[in-house]
Amino acid sequence: MVTIRKAISNDGAELVKLFSALDQETEFMLMEPGERKLSVGEQVEIINASSNSKSKVLFVASEENVIVGFLGGSGGTTNKNKHSIHIAMGILAPFWSKGIGSQLLQTFIAWATENQFHRIELTVIENNTRARSLYKNTGFETEGIKRDSLKVDGHYVNEHYMAKLV
Numbered sequence: 120m121v122t123i124r125k126a127i128s129n130d131g132a133e134l135v136k137l138f139s140a141l142d143q144e145t146e147f148m149l150m151e152p153g154e155r156k157l158s159v160g161e162q163v164e165i166i167n168a169s170s171n172s173k174s175k176v177l178f179v180a181s182e183e184n185v186i187v188g189f190l191g192g193s194g195g196t197t198n199k200n201k202h203s204i205h206i207a208m209g210i211l212a213p214f215w216s217k218g219i220g221s222q223l224l225q226t227f228i229a230w231a232t233e234n235q236f237h238r239i240e241l242t243v244i245e246n247n248t249r250a251r252s253l254y255k256n257t258g259f260e261t262e263g264i265k266r267d268s269l270k271v272d273g274h275y276v277n278e279h280y281m282a283k284l285v
Contacts, residue, residue, distance in 0.1 A: 121187070121219050123226045125170065126177040131163035133186040134179070141209040146271050147247045148209055173234050174201065178226055180210065180219045187214045190223040194236060202237040208250075220253045228257075232285050239285060244269065245277040259283040 126134065135157055143152045169175040174194035179186045188210035195201040206227065210219050231239055242265065243250050251261075259281040267275035 121180050121182050121214075121217070121222065123178055123180050123222050126166045126179045126189070127170070128163045128166050130179060130186060131159045131166060134162050134166075134189065135159050137186050137189060137209075137211070140211060144212050145209075147244050147250065149207075149269075174204070176227070176230055178223055178230075180214075180223055182214070187211045188219050188223060190227050192227060192231065192239075194234075202235070204231055204236045204239055206239060206241050208241075215249065220250070221257065224253070224257045228283075228285060237284060238282055240280070240282040242268070242278040242280055244271070245279055251279060251281075254281050254283075257283065 138148075138150075138155055138157065139152075141148050142150050142155055166177060169177045169191075174196065175192065177189065177191045180188035188208070190206060190208040192204045192206045194204040208220065208223060210223075228239065239259075241254065241259070243254065245251075245264070255261075260283070261279045261281050263280045265278040265280060268278040269276050
């Protein structure tokens with residue numbers, strides 16, 4: 120059974136392992152294998168900064184006390200954009216198609232609503248059809264395409280800019 124909860128400082132080492140594994144197993148994460156240089160101490164600082172924040176949050180999905188996915192959000196910091204929050208999410212491949220992404224998103228949407236966010240936005244690589252379908256089924260709409268936004272394995276790829284109003 121998977122549990123969705125806010126990250127706590129004791130999750131630092133597990134999250135560093137998770138991010139490294141995600142970077143290794145899929146081209147859909149922003150960073151390539153070995154590119155992420157995040158120490159456990161730095162990850163703990165990120166967790167602590169988000170734990171009491173109204174504009175940042177980090178949720179984890181765990182199964183039998185092992186973190187298998189995350190969803191993080193960082194909101195705007197000015198009067199004009201503090202109603203918007205940008206999210207990123209990743210789930211280990213063996214846990215795909217088990218409803219974890221939907222659970223993370225629903226938990227996050229409830230948190231965002233409670234914290235008076237009006238707009239949730241994200242980018243997703245065009246050929247990540249599984250994630251695009253999940254976001255669409257959760258009410259996100261494509262607002263535009265960022266052409267040649269990223270270079271993956273020597274090839275330029277497009278990203279879809281998606282958002283949901285809550």
